[in-house]
Amino acid sequence: MTEVLPHLPPPFEIRGRALPHPRLRGRFTRADLGRGPYWVSQGNKWCDLCKIFISNNPFSIRTHELGKRHKDNVTQRLSTMQKDGAAKEKEQQQAAKALQLIEAKAKKSYQKDLENNQRNTDGDSSAAPGEGWVFDSTSGYYYDKATGLYYDSNSGFYYSDGLGKWVTQEEAYKWAETSKTNVAQSSTSQPKTPSGGGPVAGIKGGPAPGVVVKKPLNPMRAVKGAPSALAANKRKREDTKKPKVVSKEEEAALRAREAARKRVEDREKPLMGLYKTY
Known part of the structure; x- marks a missing residue:
């Protein structure tokens, strides 16, 4: 709303801004007018149905409300509200009906359980599927x-x-x-004991009759590295390799390589963490 002192006339608009009365212009600077109580911003009004801004004065508001667009939006909003209310009411009725059905089934099941329990307690055998x-x-x-x-x-x-x-x-x-x-x-497949005759003679332990030859079952198992039949006839190859002749230059190069390898090894020993440097 526009803030106006009671003893002064209402402000007037200049290009969308409310300014104080002309009699008070000379008493204030432009900065005072920007911060003082007489500088009033004339805001616009938002129409939630039409999603637009309109001038915040009775004439503009009344004109907009009497327009066709606003009336159509109001009718559409009322229709939507009625549909939502009807759908919500229908949903509530369905939920109440479902609850009633659930309660009825629960009561019926409870009564049936009570009857079965009472019948079982009394020893009634009418519910049994048959004899035995x-x-x-x-x-x-x-x-x-x-x-x-x-x-x-x-x-x-x-x-x-x-x-x-x-x-x-x-x-x-x-x-x-x-x-x-x-x-x-399974009962018919079990072996039967002999019905006639005397008792079955038991098997007694002891050495078998005849000459016993003491010979191992696998004579080659005790011999370590016993050759096979094919290996016995195979001719062994003799190692007839002659020593290689090394020249003086090659021998000197080998000694130099070995000395270089030892120097590198001595230099890298402290870096491997396996030897103490103190």
Whole structure:
């Protein structure tokens, strides 16, 4: 807003700037007018719907609000707000309906669990899949000793230690038949003891009859570096190399090379960290 003293008339605009009243111009310098309470900046107003600036005066604001562009933007904003509200309300209704369904299923499952628990406590065998099934209070399932299967009355699946997982009735009984067949085959394949005759003579230890020849099983193993049959017939090559004749110049060059190598080695010994230099 424009800051004006109460006993003075309102300022006027010159090219977008509010200046003090002409009667007060001579009393202030230009620097005082820039910092004083009478230098007022006439700011523009921002329209959030149209995303533009307009002059901050009642006439400009009213003219802009009555324009077609502003009215269209207002209508579009109201329509968007209504759509958002309807979508939010629909989402809330769907969430409430889903919660009601979840609560109903939970109550139904809870009642079913209570009935099963009461039936198991009373010893009712009506939930058993057939005869021979006994309720195991330790595991909470029905157990058939003949097949080694467990039965869950709630899900209707069968379990066995051999299977290691819950399966349907068909798979469970198929596995039971297969296991019985395997057990029968293993029992029939076991060797039988002789039925008739006296006791079987035991094998007694002792030396075998006849002359015993004391000869090692592998006579060549104890001999170190025993030659093979092919190596025995192979002619050995004699070392007939003659010593090489070295001239005096070559011998002097070799001595000089050895002396240079020793000098380099002595010079690099302290740098290797293996010898003390003091």
